[in-house]
Amino acid sequence: MIIVTGVLDDKFELTPKQKSVGILLASLIIYFVADIRIDSFTLPFIGYIQLGWLSFPVTIFWIFGITNAINLIDGLDGLAAGISLIGLITIGIIGYFFLHASTVYIPVVIFCLVASIIGFFPYNFYPAKIYLGDTGALFLGFMMAVLSLQGLKNVTFVSSISLLIVMGVPVTDTFFAIIRRKANRVSFSTADKKHLHHRLISLGFTHKGAVLTIYAMALMFSFTAMVMNYTGRIGTIVLIIAMLFAAILLFELIGLINEKHQFILKTLRFLGNKEYRTQVKQKYLKKWNRHIDE
Helix, strand or coil: CHHHHHHHHHHHCCCHHHHHHHHHHHHHHHHHCCCCCCCEEEECCCEEEECHHHHHHHHHHHHHHHHHHHHHCCCCCCHHHHHHHHHHHHHHHHHHHHCCHHHCHHHHHHHHHHHHHHHHHHHHCCCCCCCCHHHHHHHHHHHHHHHHHHHHCCECHHHHHHHHHHCHHHHHHHHHHHHHHHHCCCCCCCCCCCCHHHHHHHCCCCHHHHHHHHHHHHHHHHHHHHHHCCCCHHHHHHHHHHHHHHHHHHHHHCCCCCHHHCHHHHHHHHHHCHHHHHHHHHHHHHHHHHHHHC
16 A cells, blocks of 8 residues: 555655555554554553553554655655665664564564665665655655554563654654744645755755765664663663754754754853843843833
């Protein structure tokens, strides 16, 4: 179903709604026919949580979201293939070393997929001779979602969060795209030129430089995901907070987050720049005076 959707999109340029229907149907097949779903997980300080009826929306949301995230990031030669390669290798390692023998078949399937991407990758990297198209991007996103989803079943907090963090680059890029479109009051399906790779190109990065930079970010997320499995509960939480802080700061620096909402960068400038601190104080003093006058 996902390949049929991709082929139709490549040939006839489906509308976002039509493409979403295809992804949704594929997700429903995974849930009801393949019986792959998130039934439960463990949270720190809370314990074991059984999802019950929430298993359905959580599972569908995961597959739909990850599939779309990989498709959205496929904007430069070799980008989606490279991100998928890094993510799949990491998921395979986590599945083999940390999810134990009950899920050994997951890394086996993953590394078969990895081998096929490695063979394809030299022809897809800049300058590309062969392109993924929507068929390839949707398939890779869908496979990453399903394989990681299978690894998420009945696992501990560390393993479940680490598998989520592996998807850090496409997930955060998609998240900020949704926030950006909501702030601008435009449809979520409206395309723009403010995705992560677009921002890097606008900052003067070459095509290859932008792709390699995003690879480095993906490797950072993947390394964090694997290290988390060696740390304790508190260490994991501290590591997640530090990683989120660094990631958001980076996105603010490259302009992926609108200047109006650059909280971390503004806070750092306020603490370290006396002139900026004075400007902020004067700005809020004027607002306060206007409020008093009214």
